Amino acid sequence: METLSPVTKSNHTSVVLEIPSGTIIGQYQQLGIDVTRFLKDVPTVRLLRCNDTGYRFYHPFSIFGDGAFYDDLQTNLNGYYVEGRKEHLKALDIIKSSDKVLEVGSGSGYFLGLLKAKQVDCRGLEFNPQALADAAAKGLTVYNETLEHHALSHEGEYDVVCSFQVLEHITDIKSYFDSAIRALKPGGKLLIGVPNNNPYIFRQDIYHTLNLPPHHAGLWNKATFEKIPSFFPVTTSEIYVEPLQETKEWYRVQIDHYRRQNKTGIARLLQLIPRPVYKLFLKAFSSFIEGRNVVAVFIKK
Structure with a gap:
């Protein structure tokens, strides 16, 4: 049975990735949070793509967090809100x-x-x-x-x-x-x-815990927002992507990404660069690197 797009309600969707539920449970366990109850009857979570808009979403829709889950996040993660x-x-x-x-x-x-x-x-x-x-x-x-x-x-x-x-x-x-x-x-x-799921947080940190269910239901980026006026009675006023701010996390993600790609030489080289040096470099070029959030403004027709 085909899964309908949550945006357009069309069946023009495709599977991007299948994630074993045990992987997700393990990720949250590292944060001290048990999400087993959301996934106990779901052996695999699928990440699908709405081919009309590029919007990526997790399925099934029954696996997302409740009030107790968000209380756990607030308790276990300093600065969650x-x-x-x-x-x-x-x-x-x-x-x-x-x-x-x-x-x-x-x-x-x-x-x-x-x-x-x-x-x-x-x-x-x-x-x-x-x-x-x-x-x-x-x-x-x-x-x-x-x-x-x-x-x-x-x-x-x-x-x-x-x-x-x-x-x-x-x-x-x-x-x-x-x-x-x-x-x-x-x-x-x-x-x-x-x-904003176009930069490092998705491309190079695909199992970023808080980007997974039961926390996030879908993944947004600028390109997806640009398609919204094709399906709703709005025009685009502005789509603003924040510049990079989290230089330490961005750098860590690059190293981990190259390790997963078996490019250990590049990973080791990056590790040799002192933080003050790469921090200064990233600060100089931060306006050219997409940051963590995107703001879209639409006008009703």
Whole structure:
């Protein structure tokens, strides 16, 4: 049976990679997190590609994290929830004080707080009970409901619908875009920030733990976002890829990649270069190396 694309709902998909579930379980065990319950009846996880858009997604759709899983991540990983991302600053430059804004997956309200300080009329959607309580304590308006449900009762209401580090966790991409666009006014902006999977994090670190299920459902990059207007009533305003910032991790990934490719000579050579030297080199050329996040801005037709 063919697997339909989560973006287009067409059967124009193909298998990119098959990953033994034991490999994924082992990766998360290194972080002190047990994900066996998500994969116990799934011997192999497939990474598929939507051939219409290039979007890559994991299957089956039954293997993704629950609230307890995300609590484990927050407990075991220092800095899992990062505030003050570059994508937030990028969004603040785009959003006007006169805009009415909806943030999907607003968490405890960090970005909503920034908008409120800018005197923007804003509200959010969130499921996590503690995050909802934290947002309420800050005087923020956050609803415990799905985007799909909210859009039905707030059709054409918002100047901006935004989400940050959310879309990569969603399985039904078409429903997300349909609902977000429904909630926007004509000419309104849809602003999305996600991990960028075109550079080293996917090409050369294919088993990066947090890029695997049950954490991530799909892999986004600039090329995939460029195809979105072909399937939804939007035009592209901007697709911004952050420059490289994590030089130490980038360098480590290169070494590991060459080892996996049995190019041990190159790996050893890279290891001989002192960190201050490669750090200075990467800093000089960072604007030419894609970083970890991409921000896409679309305008509703």
